Amino acid sequence: MATLQSLLTRIVYAVILLVAVLVLNFSMMHLAPGDVADTISQSMGGADQEILDQIRADYGLDQPFLVQLGSYMGKVLRFDLGYSFFYNTPVTQLILQRLPATLLLVFTAQILALFIGVILGVISARKPNGIASHFVTILALFGYSAPVFWTGILLLIGFSLNIQLFPVAGMRDVTIEGGFWVHFVDIARHLVLPVVTLGSIFLALYSRLARATMMEVLGSDYVRTAKAKGLSEREVVYKHALKNSLSPVITLAGLQFSAVISGAVLVEAVFSWPGLGTLAFQSIIARDTPTILGILFFSALVVIIGNLLTDIALRFVDPRVGGKR
Amino acid sequence: MNKFVKGLAMATALTASFATLTKAEEPKMGGTLITVLGSNVRNLNSAVQSGIVTGFPGAQLFASPLRYDENWEPQPYLAETWEVSEDGLTVTLNLVKNATFHDGMPLTSEDVAFSVEVIKTNHPFKSMFAPVESVSTPDAHTAILNLSRPHPALMLAMSGQLMSIIPKHIYGDGEIKDVKTHARNNENVVGSGPFKLTEFKNGEHVILERFDDFFIEGRPYLDKIVMRIITDPAARAIAYENGELHMGAFESLPRIINRLKKVDSLTVTSDGYGAIGPVDWLAMNTTKGPLADVRVRKAIAYAVDKNFIHKALMQGTASDSTSGIHPDSPFYAAQEGYEVDLEKSAALLDEAGFPVKDGTRMSLTIDFGWPGVKPQVEYVKAALKKVNIDVQVRASADFPTWAKKMGTMDFDMSWDTVFNWGDPVIGVHRTYDSTNIAKGVWSNTQGYSNARVDELMAMAAVETDPAKRKALYGEFQQIIADELPVYHTNTVPYHTVYNDKVGNPPLGIWGSSTPIDMTYLKE
Numbered sequence: 024m025a026t027l028q029s030l031l032t033r034i035v036y037a038v039i040l041l042v043a044v045l046v047l048n049f050s051m052m053h054l055a056p057g058d059v060a061d062t063i064s065q066s067m068g069g070a071d072q073e074i075l076d077q078i079r080a081d082y083g084l085d086q087p088f089l090v091q092l093g094s095y096m097g098k099v100l101r102f103d104l105g106y107s108f109f110y111n112t113p114v115t116q117l118i119l120q121r122l123p124a125t126l127l128l129v130f131t132a133q134i135l136a137l138f139i140g141v142i143l144g145v146i147s148a149r150k151p152n153g154i155a156s157h158f159v160t161i162l163a164l165f166g167y168s169a170p171v172f173w174t175g176i177l178l179l180i181g182f183s184l185n186i187q188l189f190p191v192a193g194m195r196d197v198t199i200e201g202g203f204w205v206h207f208v209d210i211a212r213h214l215v216l217p218v219v220t221l222g223s224i225f226l227a228l229y230s231r232l233a234r235a236t237m238m239e240v241l242g243s244d245y246v247r248t249a250k251a252k253g254l255s256e257r258e259v260v261y262k263h264a265l266k267n268s269l270s271p272v273i274t275l276a277g278l279q280f281s282a283v284i285s286g287a288v289l290v291e292a293v294f295s296w297p298g299l300g301t302l303a304f305q306s307i308i309a310r311d312t313p314t315i316l317g318i319l320f321f322s323a324l325v326v327i328i329g330n331l332l333t334d335i336a337l338r339f340v341d342p343r344v345g346g347k348r
Numbered sequence: 349m350n351k352f353v354k355g356l357a358m359a360t361a362l363t364a365s366f367a368t369l370t371k372a373e374e375p376k377m378g379g380t381l382i383t384v385l386g387s388n389v390r391n392l393n394s395a396v397q398s399g400i401v402t403g404f405p406g407a408q409l410f411a412s413p414l415r416y417d418e419n420w421e422p423q424p425y426l427a428e429t430w431e432v433s434e435d436g437l438t439v440t441l442n443l444v445k446n447a448t449f450h451d452g453m454p455l456t457s458e459d460v461a462f463s464v465e466v467i468k469t470n471h472p473f474k475s476m477f478a479p480v481e482s483v484s485t486p487d488a489h490t491a492i493l494n495l496s497r498p499h500p501a502l503m504l505a506m507s508g509q510l511m512s513i514i515p516k517h518i519y520g521d522g523e524i525k526d527v528k529t530h531a532r533n534n535e536n537v538v539g540s541g542p543f544k545l546t547e548f549k550n551g552e553h554v555i556l557e558r559f560d561d562f563f564i565e566g567r568p569y570l571d572k573i574v575m576r577i578i579t580d581p582a583a584r585a586i587a588y589e590n591g592e593l594h595m596g597a598f599e600s601l602p603r604i605i606n607r608l609k610k611v612d613s614l615t616v617t618s619d620g621y622g623a624i625g626p627v628d629w630l631a632m633n634t635t636k637g638p639l640a641d642v643r644v645r646k647a648i649a650y651a652v653d654k655n656f657i658h659k660a661l662m663q664g665t666a667s668d669s670t671s672g673i674h675p676d677s678p679f680y681a682a683q684e685g686y687e688v689d690l691e692k693s694a695a696l697l698d699e700a701g702f703p704v705k706d707g708t709r710m711s712l713t714i715d716f717g718w719p720g721v722k723p724q725v726e727y728v729k730a731a732l733k734k735v736n737i738d739v740q741v742r743a744s745a746d747f748p749t750w751a752k753k754m755g756t757m758d759f760d761m762s763w764d765t766v767f768n769w770g771d772p773v774i775g776v777h778r779t780y781d782s783t784n785i786a787k788g789v790w791s792n793t794q795g796y797s798n799a800r801v802d803e804l805m806a807m808a809a810v811e812t813d814p815a816k817r818k819a820l821y822g823e824f825q826q827i828i829a830d831e832l833p834v835y836h837t838n839t840v841p842y843h844t845v846y847n848d849k850v851g852n853p854p855l856g857i858w859g860s861s862t863p864i865d866m867t868y869l870k871e
Contacts, residue, residue, distance in 0.1 A: 055745065055746075055748070055749060056748065056749050056752040056753075057746075057747070057748025057749050057750075057751050057752040058748055059748075061747060061748040061751035061752065061755075061788075061789060062747055062748055063390070064472065064751070064788065064789060064790075065747050065751070065789070066387075066390050066397075066399045066401065066402075067397060067398035067399045067472040068398050068399050068400070068472070068767045068769060068775075068790075069472060069473075069766070069767075069775075069778070069788075069789065069790035069791075070398075070472030070473075070788070071472060071473070071474040071475075071787070071788075072787035072788050072791065073474060074470070074471075074472050074474070075788050077525070081529070109390055110388075110390055110391075110534070110550060111390075111391060111528075111529050111533065111534065112534065112550070117550060120549065120550055120551075121550075121551060176582055176583075179582075179583065179586050180586065183586055183587075183590055184586050184589055184590050187590050190592060191578075191583055191586045191587040191590065191592050192576065192578045192580075192583045192584075192587060192592075193552065193553070193576055193578070194552070197547075197553060197555060197574055198380050198382070198572075198574060292579065292580055293580055293582075293583060294583065295576070295577065295578040295579060295580060295583055297549065297550075297551040297552035297577075298551075301551055301579070302550075302551060305387075305388055305551075305579075307746075308746055308747065310746070310748050
């Protein structure tokens, strides 16, 4: 029951936070000079004043601020995210069109980075001064400090231009025909470079953290006891030590869900990945308030779901988490 | 009189269009052309959305009455023949008999009348159809545009992406002003152009396929066009190089253009941008401070070295521009440039009453609207320092912030890029017309006002004799270059890139904003 209650409390907080975020962002968008009519005019190579006024009237941009805010929040409370000014499409439809691509990219990168990061961390923790350990340190340092747009372009030049192994941009090749597996392989090929690029940041974080916690755990009493018991090195590391060193890593991974949008923007831009990140970026540039707020709404949802998943995962590796304290 | 407007009675559209085929090579049928759009598409309905991104798919989906050849001569398209009355007040379009929309409904004069109404109400360029009072439809294949005054600019406005004929039976179900937000602007789009819409995925691609009942027999050549949306210029460049993209237009980064020029399989050309006519300039607010004095504006022109802009910043990819009309336009009259001359510049500033005091003569600000032109702005700052003008660069957070400053004339100088959009009446007048001051971005944001210039533009707008019209614009350009409300520096280095496989890419005056029914793939 306690679990359910804590869950409910969290949801209530999340809703309050969400409303605050929407109001704050709506106000901030309003404070900036100029509006979406200007960017619409930009996309058309200029427009006569008459047309600009008409666009403002159509979208209610000529109304007082509080009226605009009130009508927007009213809609949100009825679960209607409104119409995108810039694309004349319902915001929900626009986002749902883009969400799968982003989730695919971010989840794949996260999971691979988590898996490989932990393995690398463990390997280097076992021999902290070995060659493998130094290699992991250098890799992590590089992955964390290299800007993704640079890594991305470098990978493109290497593996799309010099060695033409992977496609340059997009998520699929629309000219190929075939069954499910043909498309699966096609999307997988398009996914490789963006995932490597995005994953390199996550990988750096996870491998360093896994290495540090693993080293700490390996020096603790119960590991020594396990060794003294005559268990094999392998069993000690993977059965006893690893489980305990995982929780910080999983907590960090949970926090990284907030990077769904922020981390993916640049990677999506470099690889023309048709995801939420590029949509968010373009909507901010275009001052398309309903779309920006809609994306915030959805990314908040993703973060909440991500945190719940993290909780469940933590309970799985560390039974103490779920119990009463 | 009216020589140029007398419709050339071409037997069929077919013969005329074959004349524009530059290569003698036999075009091949079939194939999928993979091309690219450099930014996301807002709206596919080119009757209500202007701009270069919509122009490409828009011109494939919708047909217009006329098309133009490389020599700026009108050619039949939806209009088999056309005729302008002696007094220039009626323009009769005789439509082809066999044109149908993608849903099978015949295209009639009713659709033309409807489209004119929609464009007049919703299209951003009011000047295109402002003099059109009504459209009469004596029969299904004749549309007569009744004008309140002669309007030679109408000819170019009836071509390219500017006059898309949209079906009344689809877009006429609500109010005319609501067509710009019509649900079928982005899905199930129905036009009469050579290609019909298969799929539009926001942020991903626009896919078009051959319209088998297109009114020109045997066209288009291609089976399918895939327009991928790739916003990163570096990624596009790699995709041209490795063959993932067959063709693309509006590439404008000098570094990338020069790199692609070195690739054997690619052709990179600046042909095809004459009608769109993009020009860069240094805008100067003529209504306040030192810049109200024409001598100060001239002093600035003498201090800014265009050569540096052309060679160092544009790396040889842009052409000179001296007058506000794009150099490829038939109305262009090259003006004497302002060769860099710091002494002359200093003398002009002294004369204008701005002597050097404590090392500076004056302080000015300079704005820019997008990051791509920051080098130009920084260069202006450095160049003007040499004549003791202190320049402060003001960045804008985004386009609307800058647009607001421009639209309300809250600036001294700014870098700006403006398009001609065909006839000078459409895209050039707006910058110099004294009745269009401070009406949003890309209006007369310089506050420039000259009675003779207004008069010349008014006369040129109704002058039906092309030679006289050219003379009027000649004088106009001379005054503009002399009084410098803006200092014209260069054309925008737009380039079209295509690989060996592409036959007859769209390099006419409207570039990619034309139907590519004659483009084909060689293998």
